[in-house]
Amino acid sequence: MYDNNNINTGGQQFYSAPQNYDPQTGMPMGGATASDGPMGTSPVNAGPIHASQGAPAQSSAAKKHGIFGKIMMTVCMGLLFGLFAGVGFYAVNLVTSDQLKPGPSPAPVFEQTTAPQNSPVQGSYPGTYPDIPTEWRVLTTEETDITEVVADVMPSMVSITEHYQLSTTYWGHTYTQDGEASGSGIIIGETDDEYVIVTNNHVVSDADDIAVTFIDGSEVSAYLKGLEPSMDIAVISVLKSDLESGTIDQIRVAELGDSSGLVLGQNVIAIGNALGYGQSVTTGIVSALNREITTSDGNTGTYIQTDAAINPGNSGGALLNMAGQVIGINSNKIGGSAVEGMGYAIPITSVKEIIIDLMGRDTLIEVDEKDMGYIGIYMQEVTPEISAYYGIPQGIYVSEVAEGGGAEKAGIKNGDIITGFQGSSITSNDSLTRLMKYYAKGDEVEVTFVRNENGEYVEHTVTVTLGEKPGK
Numbered sequence: 001m002y003d004n005n006n007i008n009t010g011g012q013q014f015y016s017a018p019q020n021y022d023p024q025t026g027m028p029m030g031g032a033t034a035s036d037g038p039m040g041t042s043p044v045n046a047g048p049i050h051a052s053q054g055a056p057a058q059s060s061a062a063k064k065h066g067i068f069g070k071i072m073m074t075v076c077m078g079l080l081f082g083l084f085a086g087v088g089f090y091a092v093n094l095v096t097s098d099q100l101k102p103g104p105s106p107a108p109v110f111e112q113t114t115a116p117q118n119s120p121v122q123g124s125y126p127g128t129y130p131d132i133p134t135e136w137r138v139l140t141t142e143e144t145d146i147t148e149v150v151a152d153v154m155p156s157m158v159s160i161t162e163h164y165q166l167s168t169t170y171w172g173h174t175y176t177q178d179g180e181a182s183g184s185g186i187i188i189g190e191t192d193d194e195y196v197i198v199t200n201n202h203v204v205s206d207a208d209d210i211a212v213t214f215i216d217g218s219e220v221s222a223y224l225k226g227l228e229p230s231m232d233i234a235v236i237s238v239l240k241s242d243l244e245s246g247t248i249d250q251i252r253v254a255e256l257g258d259s260s261g262l263v264l265g266q267n268v269i270a271i272g273n274a275l276g277y278g279q280s281v282t283t284g285i286v287s288a289l290n291r292e293i294t295t296s297d298g299n300t301g302t303y304i305q306t307d308a309a310i311n312p313g314n315s316g317g318a319l320l321n322m323a324g325q326v327i328g329i330n331s332n333k334i335g336g337s338a339v340e341g342m343g344y345a346i347p348i349t350s351v352k353e354i355i356i357d358l359m360g361r362d363t364l365i366e367v368d369e370k371d372m373g374y375i376g377i378y379m380q381e382v383t384p385e386i387s388a389y390y391g392i393p394q395g396i397y398v399s400e401v402a403e404g405g406g407a408e409k410a411g412i413k414n415g416d417i418i419t420g421f422q423g424s425s426i427t428s429n430d431s432l433t434r435l436m437k438y439y440a441k442g443d444e445v446e447v448t449f450v451r452n453e454n455g456e457y458v459e460h461t462v463t464v465t466l467g468e469k470p471g472k
Contacts, residue, residue, distance in 0.1 A: 146269055149324045150281055155215045156254035158185045159273035160199055160222070160236075160316060162207035182276030184317030185212065185236070186254050186326060189359050194237040195251060196359050199316030200331055201227050201234045205431065212238050213278075218247045223365060224438065226358035230299050230425045232331060233351050234316075235358035254318065257325025259304065259347035262286050270308040270343065272317025272330055284308030284343075293344065299427075303344040304328045310343030319345040357423065364438035373441040373466025376405015381429045382417060393450050393457055394427050395419040402470065410462040412449060420448030420461070441468045 160183040165176050183203030189196035197212065204210055210222040220242040225235040240248065266286045274280045288305035295301075304319065310330045319328030328345030378400040387394040396418040401408045412418075418426055422445050426432050439445055447464050450457040 146281075146283065146322070149269065149320070149322060150271070153252075153254065153271065153318070153320060153324045154279065155250050155252040156187045157215070157271050157279055157318060158187060158197060159183075159213040159276075159278060160185050160197075160203055161211045161213070161219075161276075162204055163209050163211075164206045165208055182273050182313040183315045184272035184279075184313065184330070186316070186318050186329070187251060188254055188256065188326075188355065190253050193241070194239050194363065195253075196225065197222065197236050197238065198329065198355055198358075199234050199236065200329065201229045201232045202331075203316045204234050204236060205229065205434065210236060212236070214243075214247050215250050215279075216247050218244060223363045225363050226361045226422075227424045227431070227435070228351075228354050228358065229427050229431055231301065231351050231354055232295070232299070232346065233329070233354055233358070235355060235361075237363045239363075255325050256348055256352065257321055257323070257327045259327045259349040262289060262304065262321075262327060262347075264289065267322050268306055268308055268327070269320040269322070270306065270310055270314065270317065270330055270345075271320065272310070272314030274309075274311040274313045276313045282309040287342070291344065301346070302350070303331075304347055306343050306345065307341045308343055310345070314343075361423070366437050367440045369437075371440045372437060372469065373439045373443055373445075374405065374469040375436075375445075375447065375464055376402040376407040376467055377412065377418075378402070379418070379429060379432075383428075393417050393419060395450070396426055396429060396432060398449070404467075406464040406467045407447070410447065410464040411460075412447065412462065412464075413451070416449040416451050417457075418447060418449045419459070420446075422446055439466055441466050 162181050162183065164179050164181070166179055181203070183199055185197040185199040185203075187195055188198050204224065205227055210224070211219050212222045213219045220238055222236045222238050225237050227234045243251075264286055268284055268286055270282045270284070271279060274282075284307040286304060287307050290302045291305045292300065292302050304327070306319065308319070310317075310332055312332050314330045315332045317330045318326045319330055321327050327348050329348065329351070330343065330345045332343075377398050380397040380399050382392060382394050382397050384394060386392070398407070398412060398414055398416045398418065401412055401414055418432070420426055421432055421435055424431075424435065426448075443466050444463055445466060446461055448459065448461045450459050
């Protein structure tokens with residue numbers, strides 16, 4: 001019988017009779033030869049093929065088709081994986097790119113914010129949930145670009161130059177030498193007639209004359225208003241009549257802050273006339289608070305310690321917070337150059353009342369030497385060493401009272417120790433002598449002294465009318 005199955009090859013239909021095939025070679029056994037077939041075609045291209053002969057050919061094609069399909073599937077899956085991976089990496093990069101951009105490193109600051117009202121823990125957990133704080137500490141950032149802060153406060157800063165005269169006695173002869181020193185100051189007040197400046201006492205206490213340089217480079221004379229040596233504070237003033245209108249337009253009064261709220265690690269800015277070169281800016285942090293230090297003149301106080309550079313010439317300059325408020329008055333006298341990374345500033349809150357008192361005093365104008373007044377005492381300085389050894393207050397020991405002088409008339413006696421003059425502390429002969437040059441004979445001044453009464457030193461304040469110095 002004939003198999004009615006057919007194979008379509010090249011648009012022709014071929015029918016084949018049943019034949020036996022060699023199971024090993026797959027060739028027909030007997031009957032037609034390899035050249036049999038219509039049109040003399042080869043069995044490879046066309047020819048009569050039995051249905052049972054087509055089975056091996058179809059199996060081989062299916063295998064080839066299956067292998068090719070697997071290869072294509074693998075390739076497609078690889079392409080899809082690469083596509084999705086690329087999209088994923090792009091998305092991650094897009095989200096994080098802004099955070100990875102280079103820029104200034106912000107300093108961390110902690111702020112208090114109210115916690116959400118709803119509990120973040122949801123579900124039916126039968127145990128006890130952890131307590132949720134009513135206040136969470138949330139990390140925010142503090143601006144580290146200080147250019148705007150510096151630009152705002154710089155018109156409030158001044159450079160101070162003091163001129164003084166050193167005297168030395170050698171073999172009965174007195175030799176003098178002119179000297180100059182630099183410091184800094186902060187404009188803290190203004191009246192109709194003057195600008196008021198705070199600085200360190202040691203910057204101006206030895207000065208024969210004081211010059212102040214403002215932001216535009218103009219330099220004018222300054223006058224003393226008051227000193228507080230025990231706190232190393234001094235207030236001076238500049239008359240507006242000595243300034244050009246262009247300079248006045250640029251001057252600004254500084255804002256005083258609150259040093260009591262400082263914390264360790266807080267960012268600070270130091271501005272001052274370092275080494276006398278003009279205003280310079282350094283930055284740092286609050287390294288320590290309430291640092292107790294005894295200065296070379298025997299006064300003990302508590303200070304802000306910072307790693308912002310405070311060099312000679314910075315004394316009297318400002319220590320600022322990041323809002324541009326004055327939180328301290330720098331003092332190179334304390335730290336000096338003995339160590340690096342340890343500068344000190346007087347906390348503004350601890351001296352604010354003293355500054356206000358000194359600001360309210362009359363501006364002192366030096367009088368002619370021939371008109372200078374005289375208290376009427378012979379004095380001996382009580383140094384810190386003498387004070388500690390004998391257990392007596394530091395100041396000026398009255399070794400003798402001039403007969404008929406202002407001190408005698410006011411009730412001052414031998415053995416009294418003068419500790420104050422016109423509200424300023426007196427710790428040395430020089431501190432009193434330099435104040436006396438602002439007062440003329442006939443002026444009334446307040447003198448504070450202590451007197452040993454039954455083993456205890458009792459403070460007294462009297463009004464002395466200055467007389468004429470003997471020998472005139």
